[in-house]
Amino acid sequence: MGQPVTSTPDALSGLAQIYPPDRLLCGPAELAPFESDALTAFRERPRAVVLAESAGDVIETVRFCHRKQIPFMARGSGTSLSGGSLPIRDGVVIALNRLTRVLRYAPQERIVVVEPGVINLHVSELAADDGLYYSPDPSSGPVCTIGGNVAFNSGGAHCLKYGMTANHVLGLKAVLPDGDVVELGGPSLESAGPDLTGMFVGSEGLFGIALEITLRLLPRPERFRTFLAAYNDLSMAGDAVALVVASGLLPGAMEIMDRLAMDAAEAAVGAGYPEAAKAVLLVELEGPAEEVAAEEPKLMAVLEKSGAYHVHLAQNEAERAAIWKGRKCAFSAVGRLSPDYIVQDGVVPRSRLGEALTEIEKVGRESGIRVANVFHAGDGNLHPLILYDGNKEGDLHRAEEVATRILRMCIAMGGSITGEHGVGVEKRDYLPEMFGPEDTEFLHMLRNAVDTHELANRGKMLLIDEHD
Amino acid sequence: MNTIEEIQEAVRASPRLHVRGAGTKSALSGAATHSVAGLSGMVEYNPSEYTFTAKAGTPVAEINAILANHGQYLPFDPPLAGRGATLGGTIAAGLSGPGRYRFGGVRDFLLGVQLVTGEGRVVRGGGKVVKNAAGFDLPKLMVGSLGRYGILTECTCKVFPRPETTCTIRAEFVSAEAALEKLCALATASFDLLCLDAGPADTLLLRVGGMRESADARVDRLNAFLGASTHVLTDEEDAQAWQSAGEFSWLPKGYGLIKVPINPARILELEDAAGAMNPAPVRHYSVGGNVCWLGWPNDAGAEHADAFLKRLNLPGVAVLGSFRQALLGHQTGDAFARRLLSVLDPEQRFQPYAA
Numbered sequence: 001m002g003q004p005v006t007s008t009p010d011a012l013s014g015l016a017q018i019y020p021p022d023r024l025l026c027g028p029a030e031l032a033p034f035e036s037d038a039l040t041a042f043r044e045r046p047r048a049v050v051l052a053e054s055a056g057d058v059i060e061t062v063r064f065c066h067r068k069q070i071p072f073m074a075r076g077s078g079t080s081l082s083g084g085s086l087p088i089r090d091g092v093v094i095a096l097n098r099l100t101r102v103l104r105y106a107p108q109e110r111i112v113v114v115e116p117g118v119i120n121l122h123v124s125e126l127a128a129d130d131g132l133y134y135s136p137d138p139s140s141g142p143v144c145t146i147g148g149n150v151a152f153n154s155g156g157a158h159c160l161k162y163g164m165t166a167n168h169v170l171g172l173k174a175v176l177p178d179g180d181v182v183e184l185g186g187p188s189l190e191s192a193g194p195d196l197t198g199m200f201v202g203s204e205g206l207f208g209i210a211l212e213i214t215l216r217l218l219p220r221p222e223r224f225r226t227f228l229a230a231y232n233d234l235s236m237a238g239d240a241v242a243l244v245v246a247s248g249l250l251p252g253a254m255e256i257m258d259r260l261a262m263d264a265a266e267a268a269v270g271a272g273y274p275e276a277a278k279a280v281l282l283v284e285l286e287g288p289a290e291e292v293a294a295e296e297p298k299l300m301a302v303l304e305k306s307g308a309y310h311v312h313l314a315q316n317e318a319e320r321a322a323i324w325k326g327r328k329c330a331f332s333a334v335g336r337l338s339p340d341y342i343v344q345d346g347v348v349p350r351s352r353l354g355e356a357l358t359e360i361e362k363v364g365r366e367s368g369i370r371v372a373n374v375f376h377a378g379d380g381n382l383h384p385l386i387l388y389d390g391n392k393e394g395d396l397h398r399a400e401e402v403a404t405r406i407l408r409m410c411i412a413m414g415g416s417i418t419g420e421h422g423v424g425v426e427k428r429d430y431l432p433e434m435f436g437p438e439d440t441e442f443l444h445m446l447r448n449a450v451d452t453h454e455l456a457n458r459g460k461m462l463l464i465d466e467h468d
Numbered sequence: 469m470n471t472i473e474e475i476q477e478a479v480r481a482s483p484r485l486h487v488r489g490a491g492t493k494s495a496l497s498g499a500a501t502h503s504v505a506g507l508s509g510m511v512e513y514n515p516s517e518y519t520f521t522a523k524a525g526t527p528v529a530e531i532n533a534i535l536a537n538h539g540q541y542l543p544f545d546p547p548l549a550g551r552g553a554t555l556g557g558t559i560a561a562g563l564s565g566p567g568r569y570r571f572g573g574v575r576d577f578l579l580g581v582q583l584v585t586g587e588g589r590v591v592r593g594g595g596k597v598v599k600n601a602a603g604f605d606l607p608k609l610m611v612g613s614l615g616r617y618g619i620l621t622e623c624t625c626k627v628f629p630r631p632e633t634t635c636t637i638r639a640e641f642v643s644a645e646a647a648l649e650k651l652c653a654l655a656t657a658s659f660d661l662l663c664l665d666a667g668p669a670d671t672l673l674l675r676v677g678g679m680r681e682s683a684d685a686r687v688d689r690l691n692a693f694l695g696a697s698t699h700v701l702t703d704e705e706d707a708q709a710w711q712s713a714g715e716f717s718w719l720p721k722g723y724g725l726i727k728v729p730i731n732p733a734r735i736l737e738l739e740d741a742a743g744a745m746n747p748a749p750v751r752h753y754s755v756g757g758n759v760c761w762l763g764w765p766n767d768a769g770a771e772h773a774d775a776f777l778k779r780l781n782l783p784g785v786a787v788l789g790s791f792r793q794a795l796l797g798h799q800t801g802d803a804f805a806r807r808l809l810s811v812l813d814p815e816q817r818f819q820p821y822a823a
Contacts, residue, residue, distance in 0.1 A: 108652045109731045110756075131656055153601045160518075160598060166605060167576045176804060184801040188729035189758035191562065192785040194617060195575050196801040198608025199808070202601055207804070222658040242516055248539055248629040287660045287678070290686050294679035347597045351516045379599040416600040423602055434602055435592065442591045442811075443603050449811040450804070461603070 011070055015048055015092065018060050023051040034075065034093050038140075039083040041342065041396065042425055046087035049075075053098045055115070055173070055211040061094050062209065063179035065455060073457040074209045076117060076145030081331075081343050082424025084152050084204055088458050094209065096147050103212060107132055110217045111170065111187050116147025116210050120154075123215060132217040135162040138420070139328045150210045151457075153202030155420030157253040157327070160378035162218070164420060166201040171214035174200060176207065177451035187214055204422050205457030207450050221252070221286035225296055226320045229308035230277035234258050234361065234373065237279040238353035240306035241377045244283060245350065247302045249295055252286040254378035258357075260337065261330050261372040261385065268333035271326025272319070274310060281308070281377065282323060330374040331385065338370070338387035340396070342403050346410030347419040350380040356409065360384050363405045367398050381419035382410070408433070423461040431461065470506035472582075472590060472621050478502055479588040479619070485817050487615050489525055489557030492548045495724060495786035496561055496614060496794055504556060507621060510534055518598055518627050519579065524556025524620040531555060541630040543571040543662075547714045556620040561787065562612025563727065565714040566663035566675070569755045571628060575611040580624035583610065583617075586813030596624050609808065612785070614794050616819065617812045631677030634662065635687060636701040636709050639694045644669035644739055648757070650694060652732050655756045659690060665713060667752030667761075669739055672696075675710065716761060716788070718752055723763040724789020726773060726796060728782055732757035741780055764789065 015024050025031060026048045036043045047070070052058045058074070065072040071091035078085045087093050099115035106112070107130035112123060121141040123134040137156035138144055144154070150172070155164040162168075171185030185197035200207050231237040237256050244254065257265065257280055262273040273280055285292050285299060296313075303311045314320040326333075334341055348356045357373065360382070364371035372385040384406055388399035407417050407430050417423065417430045432440040444462055448454070458464060469475045479485060488497035490505050505525040513520040515538040522531055528542070528549040535541050545565030546558045559581075564573030571577075580594030583606075593606025609617055641647040647670045654664060654674065663675035672694075676686050691698050701709050712718065719725055730738060735757055742749045742762070750763035762784070764773050770791045777784045777797025784796035813819075 106733065107656055109733050110655055111731070131658065153605070155599060155601070161571070163572060163576050164599065164601065166608065167572055174804075176807070180803045182801050182804045184804065186729065186783070186800070187733075188731045189568070189755055190564070190573065190727070190729040191612060192727060192729055192783040192797070193562075193795050193799060193801075194613040194805065195562065195608040195611040196804050196808075198575055198605050198611065200804070201608075202605050207604075219656055219658045221660070245516060245518070245629075248632070250629055288658060288682070288686055288689075290682040290689075291660065291678045294682040298679075347595075347599050349514070349517050349597060351514070376599070380597055381599050415597045416595045416602050418601045419599040420601050427602075431602060434595075438589075439592050439603075442585075442589065445811045446604055446808065449807045 011047060011068060014064050014068060015050055018057065018064065019050050023053070025049040034087060037078040037080045037083060037085040039081055039086070039424070039426055040340065042083045042086050044087045044089050046093045047090045049093040049095055051095050051098060055099070058094055058209055058211060059175045059179065059181060061092065062175050062177065065092055066178050069453055069455065071455045071458045073205055074147060074151070076148035077143045079140040079144040080148065080152060080422070080424060082418065082421045082426045084422050084424040084460055085148065086425050091458070096145065102126060109187060111214055112217060113212055113214045114146055116145060116150070116213060118146045120144050120146060120149055127217050131220050133220045134215055135168055135218050136165045139331055146213055146215070147210055150201050150213055151203070151205045152422035153420065155376070155381070157255055157376055159376065161250055161252055166198050168216045169197055169201050169213060170216050172197050172200055172210050173212035174208045174210045177456035185214065189216065204424065204461040206447050206461060208456055223287065223289045223292045224320060225285040225292050226314040226323055227283045227299060227303060228312045228314070228323055229281045229283070229303045229306065230274040230310040231279045231281065231308055234279040234357045235354035236307045237281045238357045238377065240281050240303065240308065241353055242351050243302050243306050244299070247298065249299055251283050251378065253282070253284040255282040255327055256280070256373065256375055256377040257327060257330060258373040260370065261334065261374040264333035264337050264372065265326035265330050267336050268329050269325050271322050273326060282327060327374065334372050334385045334387065337372070338389065340388050340390045342386040342399050344382065344384050344386065344403050344406050345419050345421040346382050346407055346415060346417055348380045348382065348410050348413045348415040352413050353377060353380060356382060356413065359409055360406055363402055367402050369398050369402050371402065376419070379419065380415065425460060428461060428463050469502055469504055472584065475504065475584045475619055475621065476588040476590065479584055479586065479817060483817060484819065487619050489554030490527065490552040492551045492553045493557065493561050493787050495789050495791050498790060504619065505554060511622060515540060519596060519624060520627060521596065521622060521624040522555050523622055524554065526555050528553050528555055528558060535627055536630070539630050540627045542577060542625065543628045544568040544573045544577055545710065545714050546574070550711060550715050555623055559611055559620060559623060560613055560615055562785070563787070566665050566710055566754050569664050570660070570662045575608055577626045578607045578611060578623060579626055581607045581610050581620055582622040584619045584621060586618070586815055586817045594624065598626050617809065631662070633680045633683055634675055634677040634706055635683055636706045637674045637687060637690055637694070637698050638701060639672045639674070639696040639698045641670050641672070641696050645736065647672050648732065648735055650696070651757050655732065663710065664756040665752070665754045666757065667713070667718060669751060669753065673709065713754070719763045720750065722766050723750065724766065724770060724791060725787045726762040726764055726784045727787055728760040728762050728777065728784045730758065730760050730782060738780060738782070741776070
């Protein structure tokens with residue numbers, strides 16, 4: 001866009017009108033922790049970080065940035081795996097971690113209204129005493145914020161049955177990139193008129209910043225039954241998913257881990273995965289006790305017929321928790337196997353999972369790069385962890401090539417480049433490949449209609465004009 | 469208009485278009501200038517993916533029949549399917565039936581759309597797989613868009629396996645208050661109900677679905693929990709009960725119909741306000757008290773419905789009958805909507821209610 005950029009002292013003095021010195025960070029040492037997110041291959045120095053303490057702070061900052069045409073972005077815990085919370089060079093980072101108030105909790109209405117800095121897992125903890133929980137459960141749940149979840153439409157392990165963040169946000173108060181404040185949706189599961197709330201969720205910060213979020217809570221299932229099926233072959237585990245689906249059962253979660261991912265998880269938390277298995281398929285039934293009891297033998301039969309050499313049913317809550325702990329920590333545990341890694345999260349049609357996994361193995365082998373696989377098999381959402389050593393000449397480049405080939409495979413199979421991590425910085429080059437030039441241009445038009453100067457989270461999801 | 473090209477031509481040639489599907493929602497389609505009912509047919513159905521793609525004018529009943537052959541269904545029970553409602557019309561009207569309670573509504577089962585904008589541009593949004601976070605969520609924007617944001621041409625939806633069996637408990641309470649209290653208790657308990665309606669307000673309708681062998685035990689436990697006079701409907705009776713709920717057959721002659729998003733905490737307030745009118749609107753609550761289907765007496769004057777909802781600070785959308793405008797009551801988000809409309813319909817061709 002090439003707008004004139006406000007000079008640094010001017011911008012800082014303007015922000016100093018809004019924030020006391022201890023909430024306006026601009027020195028190199030203070031900025032360092034904000035220069036990257038969970039996609040560590042990217043790093044960028046913002047001009048300043050402001051620590052907002054109220055919705056008013058955020059609104060005022062956005063209005064100031066809009067007036068001065070300074071790019072800005074919101075940041076929660078910085079757990080984005082797509083570089084979604086990577087700072088904009090010389091832009092302003094609005095840190096929302098202090099906006100942690102629960103504004104309204106109404107278990108009878110199954111809703112809670114929170115500020116964006118509230119931690120994902122805290123919502124379920126808050127509602128637990130009333131037998132309720134918040135469904136979207138990204139692996140980063142103990143640290144990631146609801147505001148970040150809203151911006152990137154985060155998912156988790158239960159999306160096939162329950163959907164992603166967008167399916168659990170009923171209403172929003174948000175500040176648009178030009179400082180206008182809007183209320184979208186409300187405290188009902190239903191709405192009248194266009195689903196503007198749904199349109200805002202997942203806009204990767206490009207449509208503005210959510211200030212108050214109304215979440216839908218669900219009753220916690222009465223009973224869980226967690227199965228672990230062990231296979232001698234990864235693609236066989238992939239094909240087993242189609243058999244479960246064809247049986248008419250609708251499990252709450254279906255997850256697959258390959259040997260490398262299991263090794264990492266074992267080393268980290270000792271989850272008790274079968275030692276000889278090349279892959280495990282985790283399937284969890286949940287619901288009323290009678291219902292789960294009736295489904296249990298049916299699922300057992302399907303899994304036994306699927307080529308699993310062993311099927312184990314978790315015998316108690318501790319075993320179930322260990323199985324899940326291993327799965328949830330897989331990303332961070334892979335850090336034990338390799339100094340660096342890239343996580344992809346492309347989606348393929350579920351019936352082609354086996355084929356996709358064979359292809360990923362082949363790509364890894366050809367590139368001499370190790371790839372660990374952990375994924376949400378129920379919805380075809382792959383999570384290949386591409387291992388590399390950033391200190392080794394050419395390693396990052398080779399890893400990126402592997403990532404590219406996997407993404408192109410997802411597109412070619414009619415899937416998506418991202419199931420839940422968002423496009424961010426990492427996959428913006430591939431968005432036009434998925435949508436084609438015309439639909440991509442339309443996304444740009446929508447963005448520009450909401451944010452003429454492309455100030456809000458510039459450089460995420462959509463490529464910036466080349467002459468910028 | 470039977471093809472995308474014909475729709476594009478019509479858009480470019482007409483300063484103002486008001487599009488309908490089969491015209492089953494009279495309050496929304498009454499003054500329509502064009503129909504996309506001719507743009508019909510299943511394009512792609514993959515039972516193993518839980519997805520299908522159909523042209524916007526495809527009757528929901530036709531889709532339901534195809535899905536049923538594979539033991540699948542649209543869990544949100546698209547309303548008015550029996551009267552010929554189309555998939556595109558259901559999405560554009562943003563209507564979900566009683567089954568919305570368990571797994572979500574039309575917004576939650578719509579994965580991808582193709583549409584024609586007010587400039588005649590053909591645009592796709594979303595995708596064809598069950599999980600996708602790439603790009604803006606145009607499919608959600610189209611839900612409830614009432615034809616204002618573009619003309620839907622093709623839609624991809626998620627489906628689920630149909631429960632092996634279903635049955636329904638009808639429970640009558642001494643008062644609306646008592647029924648409502650039980651409704652809230654049910655909503656926060658883990659009974660896993662498919663549907664939870666109240667119509668009239670002192671009578672609850674609960675639908676249970678799942679495996680055949682567990683059904684009796686679940687019903688017994690629910691009956692004990694309800695502690696009210698109950699009646700269990702099975703097979704044909706069960707199907708009938710929900711079909712008539714989805715077709716609003718309880719709506720008396722001489723009444724229009726308004727969908728009012730609400731939540732259980734505000735139901736008694738609405739009950740009081742409606743009860744104080746003469747003639748009084750009739751009410752049927754659905755989706756665990758998250759929707760009031762408000763039957764509005766023609767004698768009460770359609771023009772007063774808007775003011776009635778505004779006083780209660782509730783939104784509404786007119787569905788059946790003849791109202792001056794589609795959107796009623798308390799509406800929000802205008803600043804965001806205007807910005808989006810400047811791209812989706814810059815020349816305001818799709819403003820049927822503005823004139």
